[in-house]
Amino acid sequence: MPAYNASELMICAAAREIADGEVVFVGMRLPLLGFLLAKATHAPHAVGVYELGVVREETAAAPILTMGDLPNLHRAAWLADTADVMGLLQSGRVDVSFIGGAQVDRFGNLNTTSVVGTDGAATRLPGSGGACDLACLARRHIILMAHEQRRFVPQVDYITSPGYGDGFGWRERVGLPQGGPASVITTLGVFRFDPATCEMVLSALHPGISVEEVRSKTGWPLKITSALIETPAPSTAELAMIARFDPQRFWTGAAP
Amino acid sequence: MPAYNASELMICAAAREIADGEVVFVGMRLPLLGFLLAKATHAPHAVGVYELGVVREETAAAPILTMGDLPNLHRAAWLADTADVMGLLQSGRVDVSFIGGAQVDRFGNLNTTSVVGTDGAATRLPGSGGACDLACLARRHIILMAHEQRRFVPQVDYITSPGYGDGFGWRERVGLPQGGPASVITTLGVFRFDPATCEMVLSALHPGISVEEVRSKTGWPLKITSALIETPAPSTAELAMIARFDPQRFWTGAAP
Amino acid sequence: MLDPPAGAAEGRRRRPGKHTVTSSKLVSLADAIARFVPDGSSVAAGLCLEAMIPFAAGHEILRQGKRRLTLIGPISDILFDQLIGAGCVTCVRAAWVGNVITGSGYNFRRAVESGALAVEDHSNLTMAMALKAGAMGLPFMPARTALGSDLFSTHPGLKKMTCPFTGVTLAAVAAIVPDVALVHVQRADVFGNSHAWGCLGVMRDACLASRHVLLTTEEIVPTELITRDPNRVVIPGLRVSAVSHVPWGAHPSPVPGHYNRDHQAFLDYRDQSRSAGAFALWRERWVDGVAQPEDYLDLLGEERMQTLRLQHHAFSEPVDYGY
């Protein structure tokens, strides 16, 4: 079995969330690599949408680090205004989006705006960018983040990107009749949401990770699916693909 | 003095309503020729805006009959969406616009939608197009139309393009805080609006036309300015310019 | 006939199915219309106003005898009048219906005055905002226009509202989501990627708002020619349902890069539509007599086409999308 690090595992898990032919609102960092991996493997007809006004059907001819890098514009299917691509999102034409966060809670609400430390002092973070829009308007969204106790809290300090609020029925009530987080991919496992309660449930453990470790790094009594599985490890082919898209291991990080 | 017809006189009168450097929302027919004449004479820096998404700073290289004719797109300053040019209008960046109508009333309200005959039967007309928008949103608008009693009525059957409604204060009240008709140029004379009452007032008589003729073709007791003047006749140079823009006399009509 | 609450509720809708980049969408115009324009459809057309009007696609609708259509567009020039004259249409949502160069649309007048046709009267701006709302997935958009006009009385998709921030009176315009948009473009690949240029009118928002987009195109080109200039794409291929290759498909309206406006055809149409009988003759010759797109070109004749082709060329400066 090839060696891999947590980032590579998360990229592979993210790629598996994309079905062929889906329209994907692509973020930066690991989700971007997950999207490229999906297109290179099981989802060659997935279409990428980027908030700066880019729609791509073909993978960029050269590696990119940010969405505005010129290879990401070269041979795009559409270069338009942010409002035009946001219109695709708002009219329900985006199947899945990916977002990261500094803090997440048991109902999948995300905070990337401001966190309050144990000393009561607030730390200012960059803010929403497009994340709030993706969480409100994509047909489903996937959250990727590092799994640490300070990040997995019972209730986020600030809802930047709505998940299921305080549980079932909340989205409908506040005016978000569809969407919501489908899964959370962390450094420890993959989590999904109980359709009845909208609460986050441990669904897959990454190889070598124990339930106890996940519980100890989660700030609420975590529910676990009765059908807990192990996250499939990346294959050699997948790792080679990832290396092609991130040749300097800029986002993937140090080799294992 | 050169011979001219009523259309040529109206074109010259329309041109004089345009000041140099103004942004003009140009219609078709006589107003188009008036705009071109103004640019060729006293208003070389006037900018033309067309509702199909065209902004022009230079006169088209060949005569055009409709706004979408290719010479009107060639070397335009901007080809954009209707919403973009309507945004210029709605944000108060259009100084003056020109519209025609089938029916006008004493407060300058225009009807191009439906007129009711003396027998009570309604005749359907083409509708607003952009006229309603120009009447609502340009800083001022100029009306051009044939002067006939059935067209100059006390109250229009349908307000397609608002003038001053029922008089002073009406525009403000309905939500149109600025704009309104500045003048009406007809086959008989030029009319302006009393600032205190917003009622149409005869301001200039075309050469050879009597006050009595105007009164007999106006469906309400017409007020006349104390400083009534004669509309200046077109000069030879003006007529030559018009002939350049309408070489087939398509809009100008039969030569006098 | 008018259905504004539906229009208003239409702002959010289903995606019509997965997009497959590599499957050709190239079909005959007859097949495209047969498949995507069932009786009862709402059809947006004439979206670039005077230019690039999809006459060939409209005539195919007429030929196939579609019924109970709702037509949507800002100003329609004579295409709407033709479809109305053929009895295809029960409702028009438009700012202006007629013959741009001559004035009245006689079939339109007859249909309205006889009560056979319902009209939802727009202005160009209310139409633009209704389609923009549809494009953006919103149920309405505000505007400052039409206040004080009688459009409100004949247009249930138009209401007065108060700005939640400033308190001023505004017009609220309900979204319009056409079942299908018909657009004619200069060049497209077989997957629905295309370039369009010139005056764009409400084409972009109308296409983005519509459930299906049918392209007719002057030229079929390789995909790489389109993706070499992605800012020139007005509607992305993933939103296009069918592409048909129809040179001269917008005649007699003008197409930048291809041909000028055939003014004479519009002038002739005035007389050809003045009575129902004259219109039947026009239709027989110019629509029913055209079994396939090539027949139209024969009818037009090379001499006339030559007078309409561009006499002066003016090419854009290339731009570089390299890296």
Next chain:
Amino acid sequence: MLDPPAGAAEGRRRRPGKHTVTSSKLVSLADAIARFVPDGSSVAAGLCLEAMIPFAAGHEILRQGKRRLTLIGPISDILFDQLIGAGCVTCVRAAWVGNVITGSGYNFRRAVESGALAVEDHSNLTMAMALKAGAMGLPFMPARTALGSDLFSTHPGLKKMTCPFTGVTLAAVAAIVPDVALVHVQRADVFGNSHAWGCLGVMRDACLASRHVLLTTEEIVPTELITRDPNRVVIPGLRVSAVSHVPWGAHPSPVPGHYNRDHQAFLDYRDQSRSAGAFALWRERWVDGVAQPEDYLDLLGEERMQTLRLQHHAFSEPVDYGY
């Protein structure tokens, strides 16, 4: 600091004076900033998101020591962080402020956490709609986003409203009308006519919304090169107040057709901004040490510029605007 009622009322505004087609608007960047960016201005920048960020114009603001600015933009990448670090800014209206490739903006964090900087938190879509409202002369626009989020608590230009047609809950976003938009384009003439291509972000609406538009451009070209392709114009010349010729004026962000993103500059900036002291050194070298635009190129060095220039070219196919 926040002034949303003003923002909301700004939807309609005065035209800043007659446009004269034939008078050159070409001025030095220093003159453009001195004249059109007085202390207290609201300044929109970073409107194409990661690309074509007007760094040279922003650095000139910094050099001239402008004060009490409000910055407006969707995501700002590091330009906003630099202006905040220099003490030019008292308010930011943005969706995201940081360093796109590394995360946090340290000057931004310090300023917010010390209470020196007010923030009106947007999402990219609320920012796009606020600027679109400004562009369209409207006091607000609706959106379906941000509902249920805490953006409403820190953003007085965001309210909940009920759709007048469907009754659904929507977000109402107050218009933003910047005093000035700073944009970098690929080519412009001396009158402010220009071409821009690539990802356009909110550039079009932000420019149309702003009272003044200042262009920096890679190239000054003849007017006829621009008017040969009027669909490539994003903001018409009549809306532009000044043009400055500043090659590499968007470095280290990328400019399609000219140069790639200088990732290393953004990575270096992380350390160069981690402390106030480090930032002072960065500023001394890269801003105060640049007396005129050419000095910046010397500082950058030909070798580095060569690595950033395009290695692969990909030219668009010309289109014909003839008649």
